[in-house]
Amino acid sequence: MLTRRTVLTVMGALGVIVAAPPIAFAQSAGAAPAFVKQTADQLVEIVNGPGTPQEKRPRLLKVIDSAVDVEGIARFCLGAFWQRATPEQQREYIELFHDVLLNNITGKLGDYRGVAFTMGRTTPRGETDAVNTLVTRPNAQPANVDWIVSNAASNPKVVDVVAEGTSLRLTQRSDYASYLHRNNNSVAALIEAMRHQVASFGSG
Amino acid sequence: MPSIARLLFASLVVSALAGCATPPPADDPEAVAEFNETNDPLEPTNRVFYKVNEAIDTYALKPAAQAYRFVTPQSVRDGIHNVLVNLTTPVLLTNDIAQGKPRRAGDTTMRFLINTTVGVAGIFDVASDWGYPAHDTDFGVTLALWGVPAGPFLFLPVLGPSDPRDAVGFGVNIAMDPFTWVGQGEIVTALNWSRFVVSALDARERVLDTVDQIKKTALDPYATFRSLYRQHREAQIEETRNDNRTTIPVWFPQAAAAAGTPENP
Numbered sequence: 001m002l003t004r005r006t007v008l009t010v011m012g013a014l015g016v017i018v019a020a021p022p023i024a025f026a027q028s029a030g031a032a033p034a035f036v037k038q039t040a041d042q043l044v045e046i047v048n049g050p051g052t053p054q055e056k057r058p059r060l061l062k063v064i065d066s067a068v069d070v071e072g073i074a075r076f077c078l079g080a081f082w083q084r085a086t087p088e089q090q091r092e093y094i095e096l097f098h099d100v101l102l103n104n105i106t107g108k109l110g111d112y113r114g115v116a117f118t119m120g121r122t123t124p125r126g127e128t129d130a131v132n133t134l135v136t137r138p139n140a141q142p143a144n145v146d147w148i149v150s151n152a153a154s155n156p157k158v159v160d161v162v163a164e165g166t167s168l169r170l171t172q173r174s175d176y177a178s179y180l181h182r183n184n185n186s187v188a189a190l191i192e193a194m195r196h197q198v199a200s201f202g203s204g
Numbered sequence: 205m206p207s208i209a210r211l212l213f214a215s216l217v218v219s220a221l222a223g224c225a226t227p228p229p230a231d232d233p234e235a236v237a238e239f240n241e242t243n244d245p246l247e248p249t250n251r252v253f254y255k256v257n258e259a260i261d262t263y264a265l266k267p268a269a270q271a272y273r274f275v276t277p278q279s280v281r282d283g284i285h286n287v288l289v290n291l292t293t294p295v296l297l298t299n300d301i302a303q304g305k306p307r308r309a310g311d312t313t314m315r316f317l318i319n320t321t322v323g324v325a326g327i328f329d330v331a332s333d334w335g336y337p338a339h340d341t342d343f344g345v346t347l348a349l350w351g352v353p354a355g356p357f358l359f360l361p362v363l364g365p366s367d368p369r370d371a372v373g374f375g376v377n378i379a380m381d382p383f384t385w386v387g388q389g390e391i392v393t394a395l396n397w398s399r400f401v402v403s404a405l406d407a408r409e410r411v412l413d414t415v416d417q418i419k420k421t422a423l424d425p426y427a428t429f430r431s432l433y434r435q436h437r438e439a440q441i442e443e444t445r446n447d448n449r450t451t452i453p454v455w456f457p458q459a460a461a462a463a464g465t466p467e468n469p
Contacts, residue, residue, distance in 0.1 A: 104421050111413060139278050165439020171431045174242070178427030193423050 032129035032149045033122050035156040039067040040117055040133060040147075053109045061102060069150065069157035070098050077173040078187075081180060085187045093187070096194040103201045114138045117145075128159060243356050244430065250359035254426045257364060261408075269408035283327040285406050289338065290319050290326030291399065295380045296339075302346045307449040311336045341444060343380065344373025348441040357430055365433035 042063045046056050064070065074097035075082050085093065120132030128150045136142045148160035160169040176190060183189040244250060273281070293316040300309035315331040315338065323330045332338055347369050348354070355368035363374065378384055383396055422428035 100421075104417075107420070108417065164436065165443075166432050166435040170435065171428060174431035175422050175424050175428045178242075179423040182424065190423070197421075197423070 031153050031156060033119060033131050035067075035149060036131040036133065036147045036158075037119055039063065039158065042067075044115055044117065047109055047112050047115055053106050056109060057102065057106050060105060064102065064105070067156075067158055068101075069159050070094075070101060072150075072157070072159055073101075073169055073172075074098070076169055077176050079173055079177060081176075081185070081187055081190075084185075089187050089191060092191055093194070096191060096198055099198045099201075100194060103198065107201070112137055120144075130162070242430075245356050246358065250357065251426055253359045253361050254429075256361055257359070260362065265404065265408050266412070269405055269412055272405045273409050273412065281406070281409065284402065285410070286319065286323070286329050287326040288399070288403055288406055289329075290316065290323075291383070292381075294382050295377055296341060298380050299341045299343055299346050299377075302343075303341070303349050303444060305444065305447060306451045308339060308341070308444075308447060310451060311339065339444075339447075340440070342370075342373055343376040344370035344437070345441050345444055347373055348437075349445060354434075354437070357434070359426075359430075365429055370437065 043060075046059050046063065049056070071094055074094045077097070078085070078093065082090065115135060115137040117133045117135045120134060122132070123130045125148065128148050131147045131149060133145050133147065134142050135145045143164055145164075146162040147158055148162065149156050150159045151157060160167055162168070179193065180186070180190055183193075276284075293312060297309055297312045297316075300306075300312050314336045315329075318331040318334060318336065319326045319329060322328075329338065352369050354370070358366045358368065358371060360366050360371060363371075366374070383399070386392070418428055418432070419425050
């Protein structure tokens with residue numbers, strides 16, 4: 001059963017995986033909210049600014065690459081299968097994961113026009129900090145979004161986004177785990193499906 | 205809606221009798237851990253019901269919700285949603301009390317009083333602006349706070365993702381609703397069914413874009429919905445559990461100070 005404790009344990013475990021130095025954590029309290037605010041400001045500016053989603057894509061890419069630990073999230077989402085994958089598969093998987101993540105965000109841009117956010121409190125969660133924001137947009141209920149930030153003092157990175165209690169990372173991981181389970185635990189099949197997903201983006 | 209409850213019970217029986225997922229071999233601890241965490245021993249049956257629901261949704265519910273969106277402006281839909289929420293007051297209040305959350309029960313009562321009068325029969329949610337925020341709860345959450353475990357994942361016909369605790373909660377919620385029992389005759393029945401239909405349209409319309417997005421981006425939408433449902437329920441339960449606001453009003457500072465409560469910011 002997926003209890004809150006499990007979620008926390010898993011998140012704590014990821015903190016170890018991405019090897020956040022414990023010293024950084026001690027000084028992180030002030031750094032995490034500032035980092036989240038800066039990142040969210042950049043995202044809001046892109047989302048609400050002029051241009052088509054395709055024109056905004058390169059700018060989004062820049063923000064995502066500098067602020068989000070895409071590789072760490074990708075590895076987490078593959079779970080135990082990361083170790084079973086060949087180095088070639090690992091490389092290809094991370095590349096595809098990167099594209100899928102960016103496509104998912106680009107695909108939602110239209111819905112988020114007029115988005116705004118207010119900063120909430122920051123709570124330490126093991127090796128990471130959870131920075132709460134309240135995201136408001138026209139014609140929608142305000143949503144609680146937690147940004148899980150690792151390494152806040154030295155090299156802060158977003159390692160997860162939790163929207164209304166649902167973790168992006170855990171949801172993606174269970175999607176991949178189930179797909180693998182139903183396809184003979186073949187990482188090659190998963191990569192093929194992701195490739196297909198990236199290729200068909202924008203056509204449907 | 206007693207027919208829904210009957211359908212629910214029938215589906216539970218069917219689920220129990222139908223096939224079970226095969227656990228992985230014990231010599232693969234990672235696979236076993238994954239299997240236990242997923243906690244979906246009825247997965248094959250659940251997936252059948254998922255497909256049934258997909259068909260119902262594709263051919264009936266989703267087009268109806270799209271039509272509803274097409275013919276009504278956002279402001280009208282918001283008003284209808286607010287009225288529907290206001291009508292759930294008796295169920296909300298009973299659960300707030302059963303959960304031992306006096307502040308939430310107070311919010312629910314004040315919301316009903318304000319929105320039914322100033323908010324014109326519940327069309328406008330004035331109470332939220334006046335400091336009585338909305339919250340959603342049901343008997344599934346109450347059972348969780350009473351310590352009842354969720355049990356294995358269930359995908360129920362028509363109702364969608366659930367678990368034994370939430371399925372029971374759903375039934376009790378209906379039983380708690382005075383509209384289930386009040387009155388007799390054709391008009392009352394017609395009104396109850398209208399409310400049920402409009403509630404379904406409202407609920408589906410509000411998640412049109414989200415569901416489309418999930419189906420487009422997930423490799424295994426069933427597993428993704430399963431995960432999202434569990435996480436969302438868990439978050440909702442924790443939020444309720446941690447809502448321990450005092451019942452001393454802010455305009456009564458002395459008592460608040462005497463009780464050692466920090467002043468509201």
